[in-house]
Amino acid sequence: MPLREISFGQALNEAHISEMERDPKVIVFGENVSSPWREATRGLKERFGRERVRDAPITETAFIGAGVGAAIAGYRPVVELMLVDFGLVAMDQILNQFAKSAYMSGGVISVPMTLRVLTGAGTSSGATHSESLHGLFAHMPGLKVVVPSNPYDAKGLLISSIRDPNPKIFMEHRLLYPVKGQVPEETFEVPLGVANLVREGKDITVIATSLMVQEAMKAADELRGRVSVEVIDPRTLVPLDEEAIVNSVKKTGHLVVVDEDYLHYGFSGEVVALVAEKALKSLEAPPIRVATPNVPLPFSPKLEKELLPSKEKIVAAINRAVA
Amino acid sequence: MSLNEAKTAEIYRIMVRIRTFENAVRRLTKEGKIPARFGLYTGQEAVATGVSIHLRKGDQIGSTHRPLGHLIAKGCDLNKLMAELMGKESGFNHGKAGPYHTFDPSVGALGANGIVGGSVPMTAGYALANQLKGERNIAVSYFGEGGSNQGGVQETLNLAACWQLPIVFVCENSSPEVQRMLGHEIDYPQLSIDNISLRAKNYGMPGSTHTGWDAADVYKAAGKAIRRARIGKGPTLLEFKVHQLEGNLEGRLEANEKERQWDPIDLLKQMIPQKLDEQIKADEAAKIQIAIDFGLRSPEPASEQAYSCVFKEAD
């Protein structure tokens, strides 16, 4: 497949176009989705019409719930949530109705909806405009959680998500939108549940998701020649490619998990638990988690920086782990 | 209740204060001294001012993502407000809140809010506390027409009516004529009615719609609703039509000729003698310069501050 360089945002846009052309049951809605300012959905209304592409009022409970219902009734909604923190006003529709309906029905219905959600800190936006929260959704049975880290995966994973017959939360770090990368022009899938070996190494395994993959790579670059770092991006947290993680730790004997989501009861703990259960004897040192402490993210750029994982913190963790 | 000369001048002064403060914020944001952009209140000054002029220190407000007008009209200290917007230690909330979550309990300014509609249920709680204490304080809950659609807002209207809470709901309905904003209609409308005050009837409370750029109209309507709440007759839903003249989250910056007709400050200025107008503008500019200097001089919070206040120590 010939590649060209496009941004993360354009990649998401192409995934929408691909699936809306392929399947007339794919419909799109959310706040301002017909706006020219919003890159992922830009131009969809002009191309596919206002029946299939709808702006919704600022009523997350209503329009996310309407997506769940339309999915049960045979459509394949892609619903956009402007920021993950705003989804908290719609907890029932997301965590009860969206996540559990298929199971509760004993399989007589399915909910093939994709909830696209913008996430992420680093813009000094304060405690209700900065969260990641993938751990919260991954905790809930019934939701697939997709966390792309680059334009190629953004396109391939969104296409796979739209085609998958289950409830999916598709989480897009807003600082990734301008990031460019090589992406095929045609339609392709990146399967859900298959990790990406971003860099091969032999001394330590670093597991990172979303924006943190970049930070992990910067850390690996900085340590080049001293520590051989293997970087793995799981790409989806549910389903999780356990084998890729476990096999890597069996090879390297060391583990650092990097996560922008909160430290406690989250993804980083999940990975460490997995390795403890399946590869404890391979560990030559205690695993280290580099994640955001359980503190609501402050407005002050200085305080925010203090809390977020960074290249420097990852380098320090790797050095400690292999010391 | 109509406006006399002294009240008119007082209202005008506070409106000028808000406008001057926000113009400074606009400039400081461009210069990177305030680290993030957020919603401003330009064109809406008459609403917060005409409401707050009736409020006591012990009354509370719950605000929005466009909070500066509400906070300044309620009497928040300008120095600490400016320092908060700069993320400084000397800010109201030590740089943790920023514009979206500023709290100043000393004057009853109980929260700007980054979640659209987020402050409304909480503000019913301030009203509940007032009712329980029996001190005849009231609460004012601000939200936009977009926010008015949120389930939490609709639920709170009902709750406040059922419990006859001492609260006034103030919906600032910004016209999409001026600019189309974040979350506002792009292709589909976000409301299928023109007047949000129509909804009051469904919940069993009085509701009315007013001209939000006319300070006299705001003053009168708010006075009536606030008196009603204060004497225990329950909630009111007031709707003020407004035009957001500049500085929206994603909007343009310059007000044009057509928009001037909706500028509450230009309108009220006609009632103010020229000398007094000049005096007010000079006074307020000086105050705001002091706030800017205070903010710029203030230190950043110490790094350890990031971890404090998650839990309070037991007293």
Ligand SMILES: Cc1ncc(C[n+]2csc(CCOP(=O)(O)OP(=O)(O)O)c2C)c(N)n1
């Ligand atoms: C629950 C929630 N959804 C979406 C947003 C993003 N957002 C911030 S301001 C805004 C528009 C609010 O419109 P309105 O309530 O009418 O107030 P206005 O901006 O017109 O003053 C939106 C959608 C948010 N902050 N919170």
